[in-house]
Amino acid sequence: MVTMTLKIILLVVLGAVIGLALPMQDLTVLDGLISTALCLLLFGVGLSLGRDRHLFSSMRSLGRVVLVVPVGVAAGSIIGASLAGFVLGLPLNESAAIGAGFGWYSLSAVLISRVYAVEVGALAFLSNVLRELVALAIIPWIAIRFGYLAAVAPGGATAMDVTLPIIAKSTDSKTTLVAFVTGVLLSLAVPVLVPLLIGLGGG
Template identity: 45%
Template structure:
């Protein structure tokens, strides 16, 4: 989905939600729509992955390497944010929250329903795509994905606008809002370089793969043109796995490492595809930081990938 459409859906919802409050029936209905749309989005994402012939063809050849690259990038990204949160006492963005809010957050994190829902939806989608649609024309899947994402972003925006604590949380972050994507980027690169050394890749090659930050289509194409089809396929699969793993691990990351850490796994995808999941797992307070982080990392991909390949 184009950036201008993402901004349109998200900020239209924020504008509408600003005139409502959390107890308004429309806000509650929007929350239900968001959860329903999330299931549709995850099913369509899984179906798209399972039916993608390029992924199926290269899975056995470089799948393990790509999977490990993705895991390492996520782990070091989360670690970087956890250290940042601990250093500045920003855990869960609850500096100004009372005990009741903390209890509510703990109860939400203790509920495994969202984890099960996310995991099941993606797996079912992948199975449908692999067994029934692999190799066929599936343009309709992208249409479903875009429409469901638009609805989700609008619903997320309403939740943000109706929450009166969001501006306080943004003020708490201040300049730190722009440090988050830098740390996520550094964590992704460190994780990719360490694993790349283990697999015998050069530092530049490994960093280029990690610099995709989850944007598999662009990073795969860039690396294929600037380096080789083999490394491009590895980058493509690595960032596909990063998006897929993000969807699956977000509930656990938010539960055990805090709300801000839920921004880290998605990398560039937190500006669009994984933003609704970040909201569901980390809460409304992390949506704007996640969106800003995703935009900055997405902007960095076409700059950093060629740079690292030139080293």
């Protein structure tokens, strides 16, 4: 799994270097390719889940897990980012709102820019892009070191799409299902929590 982490980092770095050297003028082409790859990936994840007969019988036993994990990810992200913001000397409302982006960089940045300040929106954007990249790199290691359910946490809202394939590869079918539900619930929470938390500072 450490080699998996290395492969992930190498592929992203290789792509970034090529992107820097030969920047694409029309980023919509890349957006289209990424969306296509994601659709294919999720079809593949769905195929693997669907073929697992044991999964459907064990779904009933998921119970509290599908609530405990999203609540844990949400609370942990906000508290963790707030503590990091305290170390950096940032206002609590800004760091908490950035943490509540849960990796959904486009939406959290737009929400913060619109109701608060463009500079903080830019920080939210980059911070949540980095969260997604860090998550991709460390999920395989987290799964081994801290357990399968903990491996759902780093991805946040992206556990339903971008980081789902890595979670599926690093854990089991049951955890993949929990990850998907967690990602959906967190995605629904972003448009509510980000404006709420940023508003605590009075703007």
